[in-house]
Amino acid sequence: MNTMRKQSGFTLIELMIVIAIIAILMAIAVPAYQDYSIRTKVSEAVSVTGGAKLAVAETYQSLGRFATAQASYGWDFAASDYVASSTIAPSTGVITVTTQNTGASTDPVLTFTPETGAGRIDWDCAATAGEDKHIPAECR
Template sequence: MTKQIQKGFTLIELMIVIAIVAILVALAVPAYQDYTIRAKVGECINQAAPAKLAVSEYFQSEGNFAGSEAAYGFDTANSESQYCNDLVITPGTGRITVQSTNTGADVDPGAFLTPEDASGAAYNPTSMSGPINWDCTTNGTGALRHLPATCRQ
C-alpha cells in the first residue's frame, strides 16, 4: 500500500481561519470609524486657524478682545466647509467655537478654542504677557473620543 499525501487544508482549518479573520475585522472597523470621524473634526478645527490669527492680531495691536465679531476683520460666514458647519468668535473673550458636520458620528462634535497666556490662565488684558496659546476643549456636543487628542481634556 502506498501512502496518500494530503494536499490542501481541511474544512475545519479553513473555518478556523475565517473565524479569526472575522474577529479581527469586527475589532478594526469601529476603531477605523472613530479615526475617520476624528480626522474630519480635526479638519474643522484647522479651519479656525485664520480666525485664531485674526483674534491674536487684534489682541496684540489693541490690547484687548473686540466687542463684536466683525471687528476682528474675519468673516466667519465664509469659514464653513464640507466638515465645518459653524465658526463663531465670542465678543469680548476671543473664544472661538467650531461645530463639525457630516462626520459620520451620531452627534457631530464641536470644540471651544480659548486664548490663554503662557501659564495656561485665561487671557486677561490687564495682566497679559507673551504670545497667545490656544486651549482646545469640547463644547459638550458629540462623543469625546471623536475629538482630536489635543481637545480631549
C-alpha cells in the first residue's frame, strides 16, 4: 500500500508576504513612537511650569503688578532629566522653559506668557524652538 501524505504549512511566498507586511507596519510605527516619546519628555516642561505659574500669579495678585526681579517671585528651579532651565522674566512674568535630552534634533524651548485681565491670569504657550510634532498640543 502506498499512502501519500499531503504536506501542510506555509509556502515561501506566503511567508515573504507576511514579513513584507510586518516591515511596512514597523516603518510606520517606529517613527510615530519616537515622536510620541519625545513629546512625552517635552511635556515635563509643561508640568514644571506649574510652580512658576503659581509664583507669578501670587506675586501679581499681591503686588498688583509683576515683580521687577526673578528672585522676588520666591520660586527657584532645579534641573531635571528633560528640563535644563526655567526662568521668569522680570517685569513681564514670562516663563521660558528649555528642554534637554529629549531625543529631538533641536530640543524645544517653550514660552508661557501671562495675559492679565478681569482679575485673573490666563497663560499663552508658544514654542520658540523645536519641531511642531515634538511640541505638546497646548503649545502648538
